[in-house]
Amino acid sequence: MAVGATQSIDPYAADLALVRAACARERPAMESLFERLQCVPRIIGALNRSLGTPLDPEEQSDLVQDVLIVLWKKLEEYQGEARIETYAYRVCRFELLNAARKKRRRRILDGGDVEESGRAVDSSDSGQILIADTITRGLARLDRDESTIVRLKHYDSLKFDEIATRLGLSANTVKTRYYRALNRLKTLLTEAGEEGSA
Amino acid sequence: MNPKDGPHDSTHEAWIAELIAGERSTNDPSVSERLRECATCRADFEALRSLGAALDADADFDARVIEQAEKGDIAPRDRAAFERAREAQLSTAVGAPSPSANSSATPHLRLVWVRVAVVAALVLIGVWFKRPSTGVSPLTDGQLSGEYVLRPCGVIDGANTFVIEGELSKGWKYSFRVCPIDDGGNMLEPILRSPAWLSTPRWELDAAQAGALPKRFRWFVDIQDSRQNLVKTLTCDVELRSR
Numbered sequence: 001m002a003v004g005a006t007q008s009i010d011p012y013a014a015d016l017a018l019v020r021a022a023c024a025r026e027r028p029a030m031e032s033l034f035e036r037l038q039c040v041p042r043i044i045g046a047l048n049r050s051l052g053t054p055l056d057p058e059e060q061s062d063l064v065q066d067v068l069i070v071l072w073k074k075l076e077e078y079q080g081e082a083r084i085e086t087y088a089y090r091v092c093r094f095e096l097l098n099a100a101r102k103k104r105r106r107r108i109l110d111g112g113d114v115e116e117s118g119r120a121v122d123s124s125d126s127g128q129i130l131i132a133d134t135i136t137r138g139l140a141r142l143d144r145d146e147s148t149i150v151r152l153k154h155y156d157s158l159k160f161d162e163i164a165t166r167l168g169l170s171a172n173t174v175k176t177r178y179y180r181a182l183n184r185l186k187t188l189l190t191e192a193g194e195e196g197s198a
Numbered sequence: 199m200n201p202k203d204g205p206h207d208s209t210h211e212a213w214i215a216e217l218i219a220g221e222r223s224t225n226d227p228s229v230s231e232r233l234r235e236c237a238t239c240r241a242d243f244e245a246l247r248s249l250g251a252a253l254d255a256d257a258d259f260d261a262r263v264i265e266q267a268e269k270g271d272i273a274p275r276d277r278a279a280f281e282r283a284r285e286a287q288l289s290t291a292v293g294a295p296s297p298s299a300n301s302s303a304t305p306h307l308r309l310v311w312v313r314v315a316v317v318a319a320l321v322l323i324g325v326w327f328k329r330p331s332t333g334v335s336p337l338t339d340g341q342l343s344g345e346y347v348l349r350p351c352g353v354i355d356g357a358n359t360f361v362i363e364g365e366l367s368k369g370w371k372y373s374f375r376v377c378p379i380d381d382g383g384n385m386l387e388p389i390l391r392s393p394a395w396l397s398t399p400r401w402e403l404d405a406a407q408a409g410a411l412p413k414r415f416r417w418f419v420d421i422q423d424s425r426q427n428l429v430k431t432l433t434c435d436v437e438l439r440s441r
Contacts, residue, residue, distance in 0.1 A: 027291035034284045039267065041276035046267035050259070061275040068283035069428055089264065128259065135256050153219055154253040155260060160221060175212035182218065182246050189249070 012166075016080030023075050036084045040067055043092045051129045054100035067095050081148050081166075082156070090151075094140065097133045138188045146181035149174055214242050218250040278433075281385060286420045286431040289373060289391075314378055314386055318410050362399035362419055362432060369424040371395035378412040379435065385416055395422060413438055 018036075021029030041064045048055050055063060071091050078087060139147045145167075152163045160178070164171040213232075216222035222229060233240045272280070360374055374392040377385050389410060392401045399419070403411075414437045421429040 025291050027288065030288055030291050034287070038272075038280065041272045041280050042267040042270055043263070045273060045276060046263045046270050050263045050266065057273065057275055061273070061279040064276045064279040065283045065431065068280065068287075069430070072287055073427060089260070093260070131252065132256060132259065135252065150253065154250070155257045157257075160216070160219065172208065172212050175215035176208045178219065179211035179215040179246075182215075182249055186246065186249050 011083065012080045015084045016078070019075050019078045019080075019084070033084070037068065037071065037088060039085045040064060040071070040088055040092060043089050044096060047093060047096050051096070051100065051132065054103060054129065055096070059099065059103070063096060063099055067092050070095060082151070086156075093132070094136055097129070097136050100129060101133060134189055134192055137192065138185050141188050142181055142184060146177060146184065149178045150181050150185065153178060210239065210242075214239065214246065217243055218246050220250075278385075282418060282431045282433050285375070285377070285388070285418060286428055289375065289420060290428070314380070314389070314412070318378075318389055318412070359403065360401045360417055360419070362421075366399055366421075367423070370399075370429065371397055371422045372399050372401070373420040373422070374401040374417060375420075376411065376415050376417045379414040379416055388418075389415075411438065 018029055018033055022033040044060060044064055044067065048060050067088075071088060074091065078084075082090075139150065142150070148167070149163060152158045152166065153160075158166070160171050160174050163169075164174045167174065169177075213222070217224065217229065224230060224233070233243060362372065372392070373395050374390075375388040376390040377388045379385055389412070390403070390407055414435070416433055416435050419432045421432070423429050
């Protein structure tokens, strides 16, 4: 290498390489990955607090373990489209909302916490948890390409040109896919709303 | 192309996308003119604008949570759960522990580990000299107390046999290990492991292994399904009162 030359390392590519090595059960990679995944209990704790503590401490620690197991199972699917911590955050969020929803449903089925109107009363049944849950489920039902573009646009605040570079697509293709993704997401959310109110 | 008369194809979609994503301003006179004159563009924009705003608000929520997560501490119970999952996965690693893992250990941790190894060796020697002359004698001092960390959790029917009870599927395999817990409540590296993946949820220690059990320890059981996926890790903290 020439003197003074700099070598830029794409952090996304580095993360993908790390995950692939961990998938191959290479111990150093697994250890490094677990260092990174120490964010999981922090994220779950913060998410649970932010959503009104739908899970008690025991359920929360169970979820930490479950999320780590899910993450390891999903590692094969990781394609480096997000940093490891971001990827972990999404899994944490998805799983926490799932656990909260199941718990809420259980309570309703058990007949507890129900007002005369029949609507479940739950301190965690806040507007935020419903919005987050609805959007999370909607995004999960989009095609992978579509949800990736929507996430990169809104959650990673990238410009269309940057998304195009990241995904190896033309900017116009990214824009049209984004447009179609939003339309599909809107339809999914509308359907979910109708099912929920039925 | 006159937008209001033009086809609402991919060009239209890209234009609306820029508008929703904030990469094109509605204050731009050409934009406001097009929205005013083209009912399709206007309807499309109106239909998607609130969804775009909801996604932005949700992203803001995530940003706040991540900020809190970076500042927040990990609850001890959550840390223990993390360590269990970590241990379970690392037990499936290929090859020996990495040099980097050893070199990254703090001198204090290494000192603790050395002390534990010395104590374990002394206990082993003691058990060897005290052993009965015939047969393998299971320890009789296995009065157990402690907390079941996970549910459903196994029970130990003596200090020399680990058994899991619960809803267990046919074809699952089990791997056991024992980690000492020091006086400060810190879990140390495993001192005992079952030979391999066992086909029954039971691991019986020999006398030397039973003698090596420290006063306080946590035993782990990794459960693997027939496709070699980790199903669950169960743990149980145990304190041997007579030690």
